[in-house]
Amino acid sequence: MEVVLAIIIGVLYAAGIYMILRRSLVKLILGIIILGNGANLLIFLLGRITKGSPPIIPGDSNVFLSAYADPVPQALILTAIVISFGLQSFAIILIKRAYQVVKTDDLDEMNEIDQDS
Amino acid sequence: MTQQLVIYPLLLQLFLSIILMFSWKKISWQRVISIVGGFVNIAVSIWLFSYIWENGTQTVQAGNWPAPFGITFVADTFSATLVLLTAISGLVVSSFSSASIVVARLKFGYFPIFHFLLLGLNGAFLTGDIFNLYVWFEIILISSFVLITLGGEKAQLEGAVKYFTLNILGSTIFLTAIAVLYGLTGSLNMADLSLKVALIENRGLVDITAVLFLIGFGIKAAVFPLYFWLPDSYHTPPSAVSAIFGGLLTKVGVYAMLRVFTLIFVADEFLINTILIIAFLTLITGGLGALVQNNLRKVFSYLIICHIGYMIAGLGLYTEVAIAGAIFYLIHDIVIKTNLFMISGLIYRIKGTNSIRSMGGLYADSPKISFLIAIALFSLVGIPPLSGFWPKISLLSASFSAENWWIVGGILFASFITLIIIAKIWANVFWKDKVELPKRLNFRYFHKLTTVKKSQMIGPIVFLTLVSLYIGFGAEQIQQVSSRVADELLNNQQYIDAVLNNNQNLN
Numbered sequence: 001m002e003v004v005l006a007i008i009i010g011v012l013y014a015a016g017i018y019m020i021l022r023r024s025l026v027k028l029i030l031g032i033i034i035l036g037n038g039a040n041l042l043i044f045l046l047g048r049i050t051k052g053s054p055p056i057i058p059g060d061s062n063v064f065l066s067a068y069a070d071p072v073p074q075a076l077i078l079t080a081i082v083i084s085f086g087l088q089s090f091a092i093i094l095i096k097r098a099y100q101v102v103k104t105d106d107l108d109e110m111n112e113i114d115q116d117s
Numbered sequence: 118m119t120q121q122l123v124i125y126p127l128l129l130q131l132f133l134s135i136i137l138m139f140s141w142k143k144i145s146w147q148r149v150i151s152i153v154g155g156f157v158n159i160a161v162s163i164w165l166f167s168y169i170w171e172n173g174t175q176t177v178q179a180g181n182w183p184a185p186f187g188i189t190f191v192a193d194t195f196s197a198t199l200v201l202l203t204a205i206s207g208l209v210v211s212s213f214s215s216a217s218i219v220v221a222r223l224k225f226g227y228f229p230i231f232h233f234l235l236l237g238l239n240g241a242f243l244t245g246d247i248f249n250l251y252v253w254f255e256i257i258l259i260s261s262f263v264l265i266t267l268g269g270e271k272a273q274l275e276g277a278v279k280y281f282t283l284n285i286l287g288s289t290i291f292l293t294a295i296a297v298l299y300g301l302t303g304s305l306n307m308a309d310l311s312l313k314v315a316l317i318e319n320r321g322l323v324d325i326t327a328v329l330f331l332i333g334f335g336i337k338a339a340v341f342p343l344y345f346w347l348p349d350s351y352h353t354p355p356s357a358v359s360a361i362f363g364g365l366l367t368k369v370g371v372y373a374m375l376r377v378f379t380l381i382f383v384a385d386e387f388l389i390n391t392i393l394i395i396a397f398l399t400l401i402t403g404g405l406g407a408l409v410q411n412n413l414r415k416v417f418s419y420l421i422i423c424h425i426g427y428m429i430a431g432l433g434l435y436t437e438v439a440i441a442g443a444i445f446y447l448i449h450d451i452v453i454k455t456n457l458f459m460i461s462g463l464i465y466r467i468k469g470t471n472s473i474r475s476m477g478g479l480y481a482d483s484p485k486i487s488f489l490i491a492i493a494l495f496s497l498v499g500i501p502p503l504s505g506f507w508p509k510i511s512l513l514s515a516s517f518s519a520e521n522w523w524i525v526g527g528i529l530f531a532s533f534i535t536l537i538i539i540a541k542i543w544a545n546v547f548w549k550d551k552v553e554l555p556k557r558l559n560f561r562y563f564h565k566l567t568t569v570k571k572s573q574m575i576g577p578i579v580f581l582t583l584v585s586l587y588i589g590f591g592a593e594q595i596q597q598v599s600s601r602v603a604d605e606l607l608n609n610q611q612y613i614d615a616v617l618n619n620n621q622n623l624n
């Protein structure tokens with residue numbers, strides 16, 4: 001399971017960075033989304049995967065009796081997903097607006113700010 | 118009352134944003150609330166600073182979960198100083214923006230978002246938890262996206278696309294670094310991490326994590342070679358927005374670097390060399406970039422990059438004198454960069470253009486304003502005894518005693534370039550004969566504004582120039598603060614004790 005996840009994470013990072021390097025705005029956003037998903041899976045993997053043992057202490061005990069899944073990475077991923085959802089929805093609106101105003105989705109043609117003013 | 122003092126600056130900004138959202142349509146109310154709130158914020162920050170100065174590092178454990186399990190808020194001298202500087206910049210920028218930004222832009226929630234930005238900044242300075250730091254970074258990021266695009270001009274949207282892409286990339290790399298660090302140590306509390314990272318045997322992996330943090334923060338702090346988003350975006354929004362961005366946003370990256378590389382990753386030779394090379398190249402490329410620009414605000418944007426190099430160099434030299442110099446420079450830089458962008462906004466309102474070539478004759482037209490601006494510009498260059506001079510002395514003496522001639526050369530070169538640029542600006546904008554510009558219709562020129570508006574624009578510049586003068590002439594006190602911060606950063610046992618030993622008090 002770990003190996004499969006590690007490979008998937010590697011593919012997601014590579015694909016995300018490849019897409020960010022493209023000139024099209026839409027591919028840029030897709031790249032950012034894929035990269036964000038890769039980061040979330042990485043947190044999940046590095047929090048050590050434990051199967052079928054929720055971190056709940058039995059009522060008749062004060063401590064954990066067996067190995068348990070670490071709940072912290074899941075909280076981190078949840079936070080990161082919510083944040084990236086907000087940022088991505090902003091980004092999609094931004095590129096839509098930028099496309100309407102600049103009338104191109106080619107990043108190389110967005111060079112008005114480089115000109116001397 | 119003082120037990121929760123650490124989080125008062127956060128609560129105040131959150132409270133202000135909520136109040137401001139309730140008066141969404143009433144811009145005149147928002148202006149008053151924002152400025153009054155700014156004064157209250159300064160009072161709270163001074164209270165926090167003086168309390169920390171007398172009683173040492175203070176902590177608040179969120180929800181009373183003992184560290185390292187809950188989120189900790191920590192205020193040491195470094196955090197308290199930066200919270201105070203944020204409050205000062207926040208107040209002057211809210212006054213300046215209420216006069217200089219047109220109502221059509223203010224209508225779409227400028228002030229609430231501005232206070233969310235300040236909330237994020239305060240949070241980033243006060244948190245003692247690395248994932249919480251990421252969350253505050255995101256709050257800063259999303260607020261700054263809104264502020265940079267507010268108005269929706271073509272240049273703004275183009276700049277925003279670049280700003281947005283690289284900053285999100287930076288955040289993702291930061292998140293990756295947190296993931297790897299959590300995998301290595303199983304902790305997120307920075308004080309706890311400091312103890313646990315020191316015990317890891319696989320130093321190669323620790324170095325890789327450190328480099329990931331360096332890249333993530335480097336994008337935020339705009340160091341070489343990760344700075345290209347900054348000069349492409351900082352000149353596009355209204356100058357009040359550039360002022361708060363230029364003054365504080367890049368400095369959050371520098372703060373995070375100083376914190377992480379003194380507390381969590383104790384610098385080894387590899388890290389120190391990397392940081393020093395980055396610092397040298399930032400000093401050189403930022404300076405050379407500023408030299409060729411014609412847009413006044415682009416010149417200042419490149420100067421931000423150039424001067425980030427000083428602080429990174431201070432971190433890279435890693436002695437107490439050098440870090441004290443970096444802290445002193447940070448204090449000076451926040452004040453002076455906020456002031457510079459407000460000055461560029463004032464010149465834009467007077468002249469109606471940002472192009473240095475088309476300006477001229479400002480000294481003949483308004484000698485008093487020119488004199489005021491001259492003081493700020495000379496402070497930037499660091500003509501003794503003004504404020505930029507003292508930290509450079511510390512940095513130079515530290516790099517001399519480290520016998521690092523590259524950094525000595527870089528610091529001298531960057532100071533020299535800054536001097537040339539300021540001389541060029543002075544000659545072109547102030548002394549050159551007036552260039553006749555076409556009058557822009559519907560443009561709110563400075564002389565058309567009411568007296569109240571004029572004073573709301575000039576007042577902040579006067580105030581920040583006075584603060585700069587104080588930093589220059591009261592350098593001894595600032596040096597005391599910086600030395601104490603440097604001492605706390607390098608001898609981090611006190612920070613760790615303050616965070617982790619709270620457990621005993623609770624039990």
